[in-house]
Amino acid sequence: MSEIVFEGVTRRFPLPKGGDFLAIDRIDLTIEEKEFVAIVGPSGCGKTTLMRMAAGLDFPTDGRVLVGGKEVKGPGPERAVVFQQFALLPWKTVRENIGFGLMCKGTPKAEAEAAIARYVDLMGLTGHEDSFPHQLSGGMQQRVAIARAYVMQPAALLMDEPFGALDAQTRIVMQEELVRLARRNPRTVIFITHAVDEAIYLADRVVVMGRKPGRIIETIDIRPLREDGGWEALPIEEVMDTPDFTHMRSRIWKLLKAREQERPAVPAPTPAPVPAK
Amino acid sequence: MQSLARSSRGFGPWRIPRRALVGVATIGVALLLWWLATSGLRLLNPLRLPSPQEVWAAFTQISSGQGYGGATLWQHAAQSLWLVAKGFTVAVITGVPLGLLMGWSRRAETLINPIFLLLRPIPALAWIPLAIVWFGLGDTGKVFVIWLTAFVPSVINAFTGVRNVDPVLIAAARTQGASTAQVIRHVVIPGAMPLIFTGLRLSLQASWTTLVAAELVGAFFGLGRVLNVAGQDIFPGMILVGMAAVAVCGAVTTWLLGRVERRVLAWRPAV
Known part of the structure; x- marks a missing residue:
């Protein structure tokens, strides 16, 4: 019981000069239990706001967000969030960061240690348990953030451009690992991205959003392509070369472009620079 | 490091x-x-600037049993260090939590800030006469004035430190199920810590400035008293000894604070 339902969700932000800005306009969307849904769209289409509302970090002006049948009233450990900026606590080690949620919950120490060790191993972080985040590369930091999300055994995983701050090579490695992890540990996932490739490769369904106001343009099921093409067995670069994949990519790009006359459709899928901290 | x-x-x-x-x-x-x-x-003129020998003679006089201004250099220095330690500690214990509270709660800020804005423009040294009227020339008045001066940078920097904590970190902690107390303890306070230490360093400097001023105005012991008496005696060698002693004491306390800071902020990347 962890499907995520957006029911007529509208979000307006008040403007400083009075009036308000319609960020999201009456969105209805259901993400089934253990389904991996990617949301793509240009900046300002409200995709991050949508995720924040599922996380309980923001609330709709109208409509409801339900997770597992219950209306979202605030953040909770059953809905883990992975942020683009990693959001690791700089003063805690890798081990302490991964174990933070368990500590907050009061999990017994031995049990927590075992769970941490499992995800340290799974995410390839062995040997870095006692490092501080700043001692790790961006890719490693995001592995910690993903381990931190998975260790809570959340019903739902909410990822806000988790690979947006990584370089291209690291990004591909992480995408493959996420697929591996998601297969081993299926969860209900909302994955926000503006990289169309990433969305098609990772998701069961891709939701294409437009802006002014933020709304859903189309929802596309990728599963038939994946199953027919045997994507699971292929390395990522081969998947991205298949005709099915490239057709799908241009189809989504056209959708995005058609709604976006005044500006180039989508930023090229280049990673944003990591803010040095 | x-x-x-x-x-x-x-x-x-x-x-x-x-x-x-x-x-x-x-x-x-x-x-x-x-x-x-x-x-x-x-x-x-040796009355303007004493020779190195005269300063050395003054130093041996005050550091020996003979003393100057009613005590030896070590007793004066210990007295001054003790007052700075007391005033600074009280300022930190009161100032940092107040700054944290104002940084965390808009309501507390709205409530307390007006008083703060009203008192802040008064230079701490201007409080000295009032402190003498209230507490006399003893230690209490001096601790009071040091507290007033050292308090302000502690509050302001703890406040700014909290306001500068990355909101994403707080959001991330909340999504992991952290309670408000856990957010404050594990996210807000450590996040504000670098600026808190900036505040402590400023507070410590301010403590020494104020202490010397307060002792110059009136004291029975202390390095400020040495300076004051030496000025009245027109004893430039001793004035220089007093100045050097203040500098050494200030440097030692700053160094100690720096050691604490390096330990507490060990997680920070080496610059």
Whole structure:
């Protein structure tokens, strides 16, 4: 019981000069239990706001967000969030960061240690348990953030451009690992991205959003392509070369472009620079 | 961090020794010029600037049992250190939590800030006469004035530190199920810590300034008292000894605070 339902969700932000800005306009969307849904769209289409509302970090002006049948009233450990900026606590080690949620919950120490060790191993972080985040590369930091999300055994995983701050090579490695992890540990996932490739490769369904106001343009099921093409067995670069994949990519790009006359459709899928901290 | 410093010495074997040599040479030249200007060539009136020998004589007098201004140098220094320690500690214990509270709660800020804005423009030294009227010339008045001066930077920096904590970190902690108390303890306070320490360093400097001023106005012991009596006696050698003693005490306390800071903020990337 962890499907995520957006029911007529509208979000307006008040403007400083009075009036308000319609960020999201009456969105209805259901993400089934253990389904991996990617949301793509240009900046300002409200995709991050949508995720924040599922996380309980923001609330709709109208409509409801339900997770597992219950209306979202605030953040909770059953809905883990992975942020683009990693959001690791700089003063805690890798081990302490991964174990933070368990500590907050009061999990017994031995049990927590075992769970941490499992995800340290799974995410390839062995040997870095006692490092501080700043001692790790961006890719490693995001592995910690993903381990931190998975260790809570959340019903739902909410990822806000988790690979947006990584370089291209690291990004591909992480995408493959996420697929591996998601297969081993299926969860209900909302994955926000503006990289169309990433969305098609990772998701069961891709939701294409437009802006002014933020709304859903189309929802596309990728599963038939994946199953027919045997994507699971292929390395990522081969998947991205298949005709099915490239057709799908241009189809989504056209959708995005058609709604976006005044500006180039989508930023090229280049990673944003990591803010040095 | 320490190992880094060592390895950098290894990489540039000339750097540190050469710099140290130049430093020593500069001080040596300055001392020589000082000696030449005073007792060497007698260019300056010894009542304006004493010779190195006179300063040394003053130092041996005050550091021996003979003392000056009613006590030895060590007793004066201990008295001053003790007052600074008390005033600074009280300021930190009261100021940092208040700053944290104002940073965390808009309501607390709205409530407290007006009083703060009203009192802040008054230079702490202007409180000294009032402190004497209220508490006399004893320790209490001085601790009170030090507290007033050292309090302000502690509050402001703890406040700013909290406001500068990355909201994403707080959001991330909440999504992991952290309670408000856990967010404050594990996210807000450590996040504000670098600026809290900036505040403590400023508070410590302010404590010394205020203490010397307060002791100059009136005290029975302390380094400010040495300076005051030496001024009245027109004893320039002793004035210089007093000034040097204040500098050494200030430097020692700053160094101690720096050690605490490095330990507490060990997680920070080495610059």
